[in-house]
Amino acid sequence: xxxxxxxxxxxxxxxxxxxxxxxxxxxxxxxxxxxxxxxxxxxxxxxxxxxxxxxxxxxxxxxxxxxxxxxxxxxxxxxxxxxxxxxxxxxxxxxxxxxxxxxxxxxxxxxxxxxxxxxxxxxxxxxxxxxxxxxxxxxxxxxxxxxxxxxxxxxxxxxxxxxxxxxxxxxxxxxxxxxxxxxxxxxxxxxxxxxxxxxxxxxxxxxxxxxxxxxxxxxxxxxxxxxxxxxxxxxxxxxxxxxxxxxxxxxxxxxxxxxxxxxxxxxxxxxxxxxxxxxxxxxxxxxxxxxxxxxxxxxxxxxxxxx
Amino acid sequence: xxxxxxxxxxxxxxxxxxxxxxxxxxxxxxxxxxxxxxxxxxxxxxxxxxxxxxxxxxxxxxxxxxxxxxxxxxxxxxxxxxxxxxxxxxxxxxxxxxxxxxxxxxxxxxxxxxxxxxxxxxxxxxxxxxxxxxxxxxxxxxxxxxxxxxxxxxxxxxxxxxxxxxxxxxxxxxxxxxxxxxxxxxxxxxxxxxxxxxx
Numbered sequence: 001x002x003x004x005x006x007x008x009x010x011x012x013x014x015x016x017x018x019x020x021x022x023x024x025x026x027x028x029x030x031x032x033x034x035x036x037x038x039x040x041x042x043x044x045x046x047x048x049x050x051x052x053x054x055x056x057x058x059x060x061x062x063x064x065x066x067x068x069x070x071x072x073x074x075x076x077x078x079x080x081x082x083x084x085x086x087x088x089x090x091x092x093x094x095x096x097x098x099x100x101x102x103x104x105x106x107x108x109x110x111x112x113x114x115x116x117x118x119x120x121x122x123x124x125x126x127x128x129x130x131x132x133x134x135x136x137x138x139x140x141x142x143x144x145x146x147x148x149x150x151x152x153x154x155x156x157x158x159x160x161x162x163x164x165x166x167x168x169x170x171x172x173x174x175x176x177x178x179x180x181x182x183x184x185x186x187x188x189x190x191x192x193x194x195x196x197x198x199x200x201x202x203x204x205x206x207x208x209x210x211x212x213x214x215x216x217x218x219x220x221x222x223x224x225x226x227x228x229x230x231x232x233x234x235x236x237x238x239x240x241x242x243x244x245x246x247x248x249x250x251x252x253x254x255x256x257x258x259x260x261x262x263x264x265x266x267x268x269x270x271x272x273x274x275x276x277x278x279x280x281x282x283x284x285x286x287x288x289x290x291x292x293x294x295x296x297x298x299x300x301x302x303x304x305x306x307x
Numbered sequence: 308x309x310x311x312x313x314x315x316x317x318x319x320x321x322x323x324x325x326x327x328x329x330x331x332x333x334x335x336x337x338x339x340x341x342x343x344x345x346x347x348x349x350x351x352x353x354x355x356x357x358x359x360x361x362x363x364x365x366x367x368x369x370x371x372x373x374x375x376x377x378x379x380x381x382x383x384x385x386x387x388x389x390x391x392x393x394x395x396x397x398x399x400x401x402x403x404x405x406x407x408x409x410x411x412x413x414x415x416x417x418x419x420x421x422x423x424x425x426x427x428x429x430x431x432x433x434x435x436x437x438x439x440x441x442x443x444x445x446x447x448x449x450x451x452x453x454x455x456x457x458x459x460x461x462x463x464x465x466x467x468x469x470x471x472x473x474x475x476x477x478x479x480x481x482x483x484x485x486x487x488x489x490x491x492x493x494x495x496x497x498x499x500x501x502x503x504x505x506x
Contacts, residue, residue, distance in 0.1 A: 003454075004447075004453055004454045004455075005469075005472070007447065007448055007451070008448050008476060008479075008480075009448065014480065015480070015483075015484070017483075017487055018480055018483050018484075020425065021425040021428050021429050021483065022429065022448060022449070024410060024411075024422050024425040024426060024429070025408075025425065025426055025429040025430075025449055026448070026449045026450075026451070027410075027411045028408040028409060028410055028411060028422075028426055029408070029409055029410075029411055030335055030338055030339055030342075030406065030407075030408065030409070031406065031407050031408065031409035032348070032405055032406045032407055033334070033335070033338050033351070033352070033355075033406045034352075035334055035335075038330070038334060038352060038355060038356065039327065039330055039331065039334075041356055042326060042327065042330055042356060042359050042360070042363075043327065045356065045360055046326055046327075046360070046363050
């Protein structure tokens with residue numbers, strides 16, 4: 001570290017205009033990123049439990065592969081561990097499936113199949129910057145399986161607050177069995193495994209089909225995209241989603257969008273009424289702040305479209 | 308805001324960071340990095356998701372690996388180069404949110420314009436580097452990471468970091484000189500230069 005050269009920015013031998021430009025670039029800030037919405041999307045993606053039209057995709061093959069590998073591992077390990085192959089099989093399925101959903105959902109908007117990105121960015125080491133990364137737990141379920149049991153608790157602790165602030169669509173899952181999936185990164189995570197065991201049969205029938213999840217996500221994404229330019233379209237989409245997916249995965253987000261759209265359309269009375277309901281239920285969620293801002297008496301001009 | 312601050316503290320003390328904690332602490336960093344690598348602003352929200360989903364599938368960040376930032380930088384680099392390879396952008400959808408780098412506070416409109424142009428010049432110069440060199444250059448020169456941490460994060464020997472940095476600096480300085488010259492002779496083109504470089 002000591003041998004690091006001085007940064008160009010601080011290097012008196014570099015040209016002054018170069019240094020000045022670099023200083024400005026280093027100082028620049030990010031504009032236009034909706035971190036809250038991104039976080040919510042990430043949460044949804046990491047916890048939706050179904051496996052998708054991707055069913056035939058690599059994700060599934062990985063899950064199957066993981067199952068086989070785990071079964072083999074179980075044979076090796078013998079009977080020491082009473083929570084064998086099925087757990088490992090559950091975990092990758094859980095973590096792989098949802099990630100497909102939002103990616104697919106956004107295709108119409110972005111127009112690019114993220115799915116393929118995902119798989120190869122994980123599986124194509126040739127693309128690495130010449131690295132030998134510690135890659136995908138899903139590909140090699142055996143090594144993590146034995147490695148870091150204490151991570152399980154760390155993982156859960158870390159994600160607990162997120163749940164508290166989480167979305168309504170998870171309310172029904174708040175029986176304590178869900179954190180397994182949601183924090184659920186690691187297939188190597190013993191605690192979630194044990195729990196997802198008991199959970200699967202109970203919740204599976206209630207789970208929406210992947211098509212529904214995708215369509216809902218798509219609708220909400222479109223609503224979000226049109227909020228600024230065409231709030232009435234945004235409102236229409238959220239209402240359509242409300243009708244089609246009363247038990248949807250993105251209730252919180254779409255309702256927040258609806259409120260913001262109403263506010264943007266100048267329908268303040270309605271917006272406020274819905275906001276009260278919304279905040280009572282999701283007052284600590286990722287969208288609460290945006291909703292409060294939208295219905296604040298001195299609503300900032302940015303929320304409403306120019307008349 | 309509060310949440311962000313808290314998770315930054317967690318980031319310093321925790322042994323393990325799951326995808327959400329990583330996101331809260333480093334989404335900004337990743338978005339900046341993606342933009343500077345050359346990602347289009349409209350693609351950033353999706354790329355960002357992709358990066359943290361990969362982080363999630365890898366089981367989150369564990370303390371013995373590099374730093375969370377450079378670890379995420381490696382994932383970002385992969386996700387970005389992969390996307391770039393696999394797909395060709397469709398026509399831009401004007402409705403999609405666009406992420407961009409914006410100048411820090413400026414006291415006057417003219418200062419703001421000048422700062423914007425500086426950012427555009429830097430981005431144009433970055434765009435001339437190979438992706439590998441660009442990644443190292445951005446992490447070292449703009450994000451202030453150490454060569455060690457870049458080496459660990461990207462999984463390459465520190466000697467490679469030095470050599471990439473060295474030649475990246477040379478390329479960057481040349482490109483920057485050229486851009487300054489060009490924009491001096493035809494003022495107001497720096498933005499077009501950027502647009503051209505990204506097209």
